[in-house]
Amino acid sequence: MTLQNPREIYGRTLVELGAENPNIVVLEGDLGKSTMTCYFEQAFPNRFFEMGIAEANMTSFAGGLSLTGKIPFTNSFAVFAAGRAYDQIRQGVCLAKLNVKIVGSSAGLSDFGDGSTHQTVEDLALMRAIPNLTVLVPCDGTETRKMTRAIAAFQGPVYMRLTRSDMPAIFPENEEFVIGKPYLMRDGGDVVAFACGQMVSKALEAADMAAAKGISVRVVNVSSLKPVDEPALRAFARGMRGIVTAEEHSIMGGLSCLINYVFRGSGLRTECVAIMDRFGQSAGSQDELLAEYGLTPRHICAAAEKSLSK
Amino acid sequence: MTAMMQTRDIDELRRIARKIRLDIVQMVGVGQKGHLGGSCSSADFVTALYFSKMRHDPKNPAWEDRDRFLLSKGHSALVQYAALAEWGYFPREEMKRVKVFGAMLQGHPDRLTTPGIEANTGSLGQGLSIACGMAAGLRIDGRDSKVYCVVGDGEIAEGQIWEAAMAASHYKLENLVAILDRNGLMTNGPTDLRYSSSPIDKKWAAFGWHVQDIDGHDMGEILGALDKADTIRGQPKMIIARTVKARGVPFAEGRAEFHNGIMTAEQYAQACRLLAEEPAAS
Numbered sequence: 001m002t003l004q005n006p007r008e009i010y011g012r013t014l015v016e017l018g019a020e021n022p023n024i025v026v027l028e029g030d031l032g033k034s035t036m037t038c039y040f041e042q043a044f045p046n047r048f049f050e051m052g053i054a055e056a057n058m059t060s061f062a063g064g065l066s067l068t069g070k071i072p073f074t075n076s077f078a079v080f081a082a083g084r085a086y087d088q089i090r091q092g093v094c095l096a097k098l099n100v101k102i103v104g105s106s107a108g109l110s111d112f113g114d115g116s117t118h119q120t121v122e123d124l125a126l127m128r129a130i131p132n133l134t135v136l137v138p139c140d141g142t143e144t145r146k147m148t149r150a151i152a153a154f155q156g157p158v159y160m161r162l163t164r165s166d167m168p169a170i171f172p173e174n175e176e177f178v179i180g181k182p183y184l185m186r187d188g189g190d191v192v193a194f195a196c197g198q199m200v201s202k203a204l205e206a207a208d209m210a211a212a213k214g215i216s217v218r219v220v221n222v223s224s225l226k227p228v229d230e231p232a233l234r235a236f237a238r239g240m241r242g243i244v245t246a247e248e249h250s251i252m253g254g255l256s257c258l259i260n261y262v263f264r265g266s267g268l269r270t271e272c273v274a275i276m277d278r279f280g281q282s283a284g285s286q287d288e289l290l291a292e293y294g295l296t297p298r299h300i301c302a303a304a305e306k307s308l309s310k
Numbered sequence: 311m312t313a314m315m316q317t318r319d320i321d322e323l324r325r326i327a328r329k330i331r332l333d334i335v336q337m338v339g340v341g342q343k344g345h346l347g348g349s350c351s352s353a354d355f356v357t358a359l360y361f362s363k364m365r366h367d368p369k370n371p372a373w374e375d376r377d378r379f380l381l382s383k384g385h386s387a388l389v390q391y392a393a394l395a396e397w398g399y400f401p402r403e404e405m406k407r408v409k410v411f412g413a414m415l416q417g418h419p420d421r422l423t424t425p426g427i428e429a430n431t432g433s434l435g436q437g438l439s440i441a442c443g444m445a446a447g448l449r450i451d452g453r454d455s456k457v458y459c460v461v462g463d464g465e466i467a468e469g470q471i472w473e474a475a476m477a478a479s480h481y482k483l484e485n486l487v488a489i490l491d492r493n494g495l496m497t498n499g500p501t502d503l504r505y506s507s508s509p510i511d512k513k514w515a516a517f518g519w520h521v522q523d524i525d526g527h528d529m530g531e532i533l534g535a536l537d538k539a540d541t542i543r544g545q546p547k548m549i550i551a552r553t554v555k556a557r558g559v560p561f562a563e564g565r566a567e568f569h570n571g572i573m574t575a576e577q578y579a580q581a582c583r584l585l586a587e588e589p590a591a592s
Contacts, residue, residue, distance in 0.1 A: 025450070047450065049481075057439045057473030064443020067378075067429060068451065072443075088470075091433035092440055096421050098429075 001168040004141025007105060010162060011036025013148040014073065018044045024152060025065055027051050027058050029076035034164075035105040037075050055080045059088035059102065066099040071152055077111065078104025078161055082123035093157050094132040101151050102159045108197065108248035109280050109289040110164035119280030125253020127159040128226050134158040134179060135226040139200035140167045143223060146177035154179060161197065163248075165286050168201045171221070180227045182236065188218035191242040191304040194233070194259050196222050199246035199273070199295065206246075206300035217244075217304050225258055233262050242307025246273040246300050248290075271303035316362050320529045326396065327357040327529070331558040332585040333392035337408045337415075340578045347555035347568040348386040351493040351526070352460055355551050358532040359458055360393040368397040371425045377455050378428050378444050382437025383462035383491065384418040385570070390427070391415050399426035435468025437461065438488060442478045445486040445546075456540075459488045464496035466507050472517065478546035479518030486546040487539045488519075491526065493555040495566045514548040526551025558585060
């Protein structure tokens with residue numbers, strides 16, 4: 001399967017958008033060669049703002065830019081973009097419904113070497129809890145490109161969570177990305193796996209493993225955590241005998257909470273693959289961490305089996 | 311398009327400032343907590359901005375070429391509400407139902423409910439950053455509008471203020487004028503005793519701002535400083551306005567307990583009477 005780097009694709013997409021729309025502006029918290037806003041800086045130096053290592057000011061400053069009709073994208077690692085600037089996102093941006101796009105890069109455990117200070121296990125929980133904020137997680141580079149374009153066209157505050165790692169290309173080229181829509185990635189008849197981010201491709205691998213055991217797993221990409229088409233989610237579970245969730249995020253406040261809420265009272269057993277209320281840590285690769293935190297295809301497959309047991 | 315009639319008549323501006331203080335007192339009312347102190351300390355320069363300096367149009371609050379006003383010390387919203395009501399951004403009746411359920415006039419400025427409010431401020435330390443972003447956006451578009459931002463002297467304890475100070479200076483936001491309401495009191499007492507922000511002028515100068523230090527209740531000095539700021543190029547401008555908290559309400563002047571205090575019926579009547587009276591000829 002082709003590997004794509006979502007950061008790289010995000011950076012290139014910003015340049016496309018910048019060429020199409022003079023109101024696109026980009027703000028960067030001194031990580032432009034990692035978030036890949038460096039391409040936009042080269043192409044449109046007058047619409048690029050180096051904001052230094054000051055995420056709070058960057059976020060509010062972006063709010064001010066939006067009030068003059070600009071479409072600002074703020075960039076930092078997710079742990080800072082969402083965490084350090086939480087109050088600015090809440091008070092300045094979302095209360096006022098400002099048209100700011102907050103892009104959290106190197107999210108989850110993907111900044112494996114830097115360890116827990118740079119790994120976000122809770123950004124989706126924080127962002128989902130803020131009224132007026134749209135919360136999105138693309139599953140690969142293709143969806144990253146489509147999503148970046150969609151949020152530029154969308155009026156209102158958005159948080160988009162990006163990973164640092166290369167990801168297999170799985171989102172169909174010919175599929176339009178629509179905010180709120182969950183996407184069927186593979187059909188199946190026994191268990192539905194709702195996943196987001198790079199856990200979607202892990203869930204697809206898990207579906208192969210489960211098939212070998214005689215369990216048919218349907219995989220749904222929930223790239224829109226908020227808003228999300230709840231009837232569509234319920235429709236995907238119709239006829240299923242179990243539910244699995246998979247996310248590179250804490251069990252608290254992310255996809256598992258969303259799915260458990262949507263399927264409350266459904267009688268379907270839901271098994272959650274997530275980070276169990278722990279911080280991250282340094283490692284030599286992301287795979288080591290995914291294994292340690294129980295976020296591999298093997299874990300998703302096991303969860304699917306478990307979801308079928310009474 | 312032109313703005314509404316503005317005045318350079320200092321006596322007229324003083325008269326308006328008194329009326330704004332009366333409105334503030336009446337919005338606080340009797341037996342209710344209200345941010346009397348900081349609203350009244352800002353009243354003179356807010357009057358100078360809205361009724362003399364700024365280009366704005368109450369019939370078209372979203373006029374793209376307007377000057378922008380941001381109250382970073384959002385808790386002093388009453389002073390801005392009074393100025394906006396006086397201009398007719400909304401009916402004066404709205405001032406009778408501040409901070410109540412369903413009110414247009416919320417406890418802190420809300421751009422979604424109130425015509426003339428540019429941004430939601432009140433979580434202290436954020437408004438100056440928003441003002442910087444506005445100034446930068448206006449510059450990209452080549453507009454000559456200016457951005458005026460009022461910050462508090464207690465507020466500048468927030469680290470984000472200094473992030474904004476660096477950004478404004480780095481980006482040479484010459485269309486940004488900040489006014490610091492140096493009333494010397496934070497919620498629970500004098501800033502210099504409880505949590506000093508001194509020396510304020512040297513701090514802003516060190517961050518690359520043009521700094522003026524004025525009597526924040528002298529209308530002539532205020533207008534002079536605002537005009538002087540227009541002549542300074544290549545850097546953001548700070549006007550430190552030395553003020554008295556609750557200025558114009560004698561029993562509350564300079565008293566920290568009237569930061570968000572309660573007036574008795576007697577105090578309220580006294581304040582209304584003093585502010586309604588014609589001032590002695592100056």
